[in-house]
Amino acid sequence: MTAYLSGIGWVTGAGFGWGREGGDCVLSDLPLPALTRKDVFPEPNQRFGRMSNYAKLGLAAIAFALRDAGLETWSSKRPIGVIASTRLGCLATDLEYHQTVLLQGGGLASPNLFAYTLANCFLGDAAIQFGLTGSAVAINETGEDNLGALRMALEELDLREADTMLTGICDLPVPDAFADSMKFMPGAVFLVLTVIPPTAPVGYGMVSLGDDGRLLHNGVATDSLIELVHNSLTNRRR
Amino acid sequence: MREVCISAANTVTGLGPDLDSLWRGAMAGESAIRPLNRFATGRYLSGVASWIEGLEAKNGCSGIYPLLEQLLDGFGPVPKDAALITASTKGCVDVMEQLQSGLAGDPAEVPLGQLLQRIAARFGLNSQGININAACASSTIAVARGAALIAAGRSEAVLVVCLDLVSEFVFSGFSALQALSPVACRPFDRNRSGLSLGEGGAALLLMSRERARREGRPVLGIVAGWGAANDATHITAPARDGCGLIQSVQQAMARAAVSPEQIAAVSAHGTATLYNDQMELTAFRTLFGERRLPVHSIKGAIGHTLGAAGGIEVALGLKCLAAGSLPPTIGLLEAEEAGEGFVSSSVQPIEGSCLLSTNSGFGGVNAALILRQGDK
Numbered sequence A: 001m002t003a004y005l006s007g008i009g010w011v012t013g014a015g016f017g018w019g020r021e022g023g024d025c026v027l028s029d030l031p032l033p034a035l036t037r038k039d040v041f042p043e044p045n046q047r048f049g050r051m052s053n054y055a056k057l058g059l060a061a062i063a064f065a066l067r068d069a070g071l072e073t074w075s076s077k078r079p080i081g082v083i084a085s086t087r088l089g090c091l092a093t094d095l096e097y098h099q100t101v102l103l104q105g106g107g108l109a110s111p112n113l114f115a116y117t118l119a120n121c122f123l124g125d126a127a128i129q130f131g132l133t134g135s136a137v138a139i140n141e142t143g144e145d146n147l148g149a150l151r152m153a154l155e156e157l158d159l160r161e162a163d164t165m166l167t168g169i170c171d172l173p174v175p176d177a178f179a180d181s182m183k184f185m186p187g188a189v190f191l192v193l194t195v196i197p198p199t200a201p202v203g204y205g206m207v208s209l210g211d212d213g214r215l216l217h218n219g220v221a222t223d224s225l226i227e228l229v230h231n232s233l234t235n236r237r238r
Numbered sequence B: 001m002r003e004v005c006i007s008a009a010n011t012v013t014g015l016g017p018d019l020d021s022l023w024r025g026a027m028a029g030e031s032a033i034r035p036l037n038r039f040a041t042g043r044y045l046s047g048v049a050s051w052i053e054g055l056e057a058k059n060g061c062s063g064i065y066p067l068l069e070q071l072l073d074g075f076g077p078v079p080k081d082a083a084l085i086t087a088s089t090k091g092c093v094d095v096m097e098q099l100q101s102g103l104a105g106d107p108a109e110v111p112l113g114q115l116l117q118r119i120a121a122r123f124g125l126n127s128q129g130i131n132i133n134a135a136c137a138s139s140t141i142a143v144a145r146g147a148a149l150i151a152a153g154r155s156e157a158v159l160v161v162c163l164d165l166v167s168e169f170v171f172s173g174f175s176a177l178q179a180l181s182p183v184a185c186r187p188f189d190r191n192r193s194g195l196s197l198g199e200g201g202a203a204l205l206l207m208s209r210e211r212a213r214r215e216g217r218p219v220l221g222i223v224a225g226w227g228a229a230n231d232a233t234h235i236t237a238p239a240r241d242g243c244g245l246i247q248s249v250q251q252a253m254a255r256a257a258v259s260p261e262q263i264a265a266v267s268a269h270g271t272a273t274l275y276n277d278q279m280e281l282t283a284f285r286t287l288f289g290e291r292r293l294p295v296h297s298i299k300g301a302i303g304h305t306l307g308a309a310g311g312i313e314v315a316l317g318l319k320c321l322a323a324g325s326l327p328p329t330i331g332l333l334e335a336e337e338a339g340e341g342f343v344s345s346s347v348q349p350i351e352g353s354c355l356l357s358t359n360s361g362f363g364g365v366n367a368a369l370i371l372r373q374g375d376k
Helices: A053-068 A091-106 A121-130 A148-158 A225-234 B019-027 B064-072 B093-100 B113-123 B138-151 B168-176 B209-214 B243-256 B274-288 B306-323
Strands: A002-012 A015-018 A081-085 A136-141 A164-171 A187-194 A206-209 A215-217 A220-222 B004-012 B033-035 B048-050 B083-087 B130-133 B157-164 B200-208 B221-230 B263-267 B354-361 B365-373
Touching: A002 A053, A002 A225, A015 A053, A053 A091, A053 A121, A053 A164, A053 A187, A081 A121, A081 A148, A091 B093, A091 B168, A121 A136, A121 B221, A136 A148, A136 B113, A148 A164, A148 A187, A148 A206, A148 B138, A187 A225, A215 A225, A220 A225, B004 B019, B004 B064, B004 B138, B004 B209, B004 B306, B019 B306, B064 B113, B064 B157, B064 B200, B083 B113, B083 B138, B083 B306, B093 B168, B113 B130, B113 B157, B130 B138, B138 B157, B138 B200, B138 B221, B138 B306, B138 B354, B138 B365, B157 B306, B200 B209, B200 B306, B221 B243, B221 B306, B243 B274, B243 B354, B243 B365, B263 B306, B274 B354, B306 B354, B306 B365
Parallel strands: A081 A136, A081 A164, B083 B130, B083 B157, B263 B354
Antiparallel strands: A002 A015, A002 A187, A002 A206, A136 B130, A164 A187, A206 A215, A215 A220, B004 B200, B004 B221, B033 B048, B157 B200, B221 B365, B354 B365
């Protein structure tokens, strides 16, 4: 299966952006930027301010990736699917919500926070914001390469479940109470993969899945999502 | 595309420790929804759930693991080359609760990767596996994903394991959302007042027809079609017109190459919330027109088991197809007007070989599977 890589967007400790805008995507253990609505959307957006930090992070990277691919604006809903890989999902929101449960025997539990205690909920926000009607799932994987969701997205394209897929990673920093048991760089990085030849002026080449399960970028094996993104941005065509 | 068979299935639910006990209880009209004593419920809208004895977190260890052991004991061998897919929305949420309350617990157990590692190690699987989190459609999508892998020739066997617990975390949240019924839930009833939570799990072994034949495995049923779609409308409420569910079912029917007339019965999500049940009935009317076909929900018997719901309903669906009967919708007294002629408080016959199984969830998720009767 081969697909065009037509958009890249990211939010990391080193900053946020999208491919066509220039810059590089570097995962870092620096604090993630505190995103405001204006950083992400040029127009007013009533929902953004009420979202959890996890949802804001993921939604912003998806917005940037779609912008990069020329797919941010829409007039009718589109069958674009999303697969997001996450290690901790919405654990930070879970902890915040649970604090409200501990008060007064649960009588003050926050319904708004609870709505964001599922790892896939930000994909629902993305679906609403961008009119995406394909399958939208979050996955947890144990591999270190962050390529599980990308593999799955390519397989979905191969099966013609969708013509265009968003795929990537999304994680907030590890909460302090869990810091001793897990370590990784936080951030969100999303890619747009499509079987439709892109019309955007930027192309990042082709991504394919070899028979042995290895990920290939322009025919060359790639070992991690970040390596794939770095090579794509280095070789971007204007 | 290769045919996708289900060659082994088990469940653990409030109605019992295996699929036979679920089937017997459901057909007999039993409900496992009863007063809950795992945590204080005085400040919540409800004090009932379908729960399983012995799944309380103990000494910092999650109740998910005893549930897993019950589910996999006697499940039979799983090929080492089987891909692993789990479906759980909150996994070891009880450990997180313990840690938050200052009690013992291992933080490393909280991420869902631990569950994958435990199952992979138990069967010596080569696959590291993935966990699917798509809210209450998690296991439906896990089965769809497993079927897709086999159909495309990327795997010959896939183990799907679906699990979720009744926790105060989730209970309080649904209560805060005003979604819990104060009494045992009443799916598709015109006086329904919300959902009842449940806990449980399902394990399903999917195989290509050729692999099942080679290994001498039974074919309990066929996963003939699958579909998933987002209705892109609201985070916690379904689209009133059922657009996402309709799209999912249409995808599943197209993949299975069946027409609406060939769908003989429906295992609906049927949570007993006002909006979910209304949305599903609207979707079924759109899909099936004036044709009346038997529809049921298992939630009145075992509660809403969240990420495990779809997997449990697939396992039960295999039994339904084998027996040619759909269990009663427990809790149903007077059908919602749009559900008249579809849902029943009695056992309904299934006249045909295709069962549609549907689930929907937060985040606008909808998913559908079409199961065909297995070999007799």
